Amino acid sequence: MSVELNHTIIHARANRESAEFLAHILDLEVGAEWGPFVPVALSNGVTLDFATIPAESIAPQHYAFLISDDEFDAALERIQRAGITYYADPALKQAGEINRHHGGRGLYFMDPVGHGMEIITRPYGSLTP
Structure with a gap:
């Protein structure tokens, strides 16, 4: 099997807000919330999983x-x-x-x-x- 990036977690103050922001710009769909994540899938199979964390912890x-x-x-x-x-x-x-x-x-x-x-x-x- 070749190595491929499958998903990455993007820290956010509000996971749905950040997911919807990017999905709107790129004309993508926001997926159903799964645990602490709101996913946005890209056409190459990579998923961006937006997760809410405290603002001071976001780099x-x-x-x-x-x-x-x-x-x-x-x-x-x-x-x-x-x-x-x-x-x-x-x-x-x-x-x-x-x-x-x-x-x-x-x-x-x-x-x-x-x-x-x-x-x-x-x-x-x-x-x-």
Whole structure:
């Protein structure tokens, strides 16, 4: 059997709120609560399990999602409609802009607890035209 990532736990102040936030941006479904987790399944079989923990215990993490150009356009529209600030860079200096790294497009935004979320249309290391 080859090694694959199956799931990861994302800490949140409110598991359902964080799961619904990301699911809305990425046009995904929020699964049924299972124990302390609210899952969001990705198309590659990985599940993000959102778990509520005390706010002071949350260490901000970074999550990057590879999506198609059409999905990027739709996600950007949802981000803009929701009034979420987005950035072209991980240092969060280029607000309201996207990047064009690796021959694709990308942007960064923060989730409700401060995790850095990134959407890209080309994986890092792709050749630029």
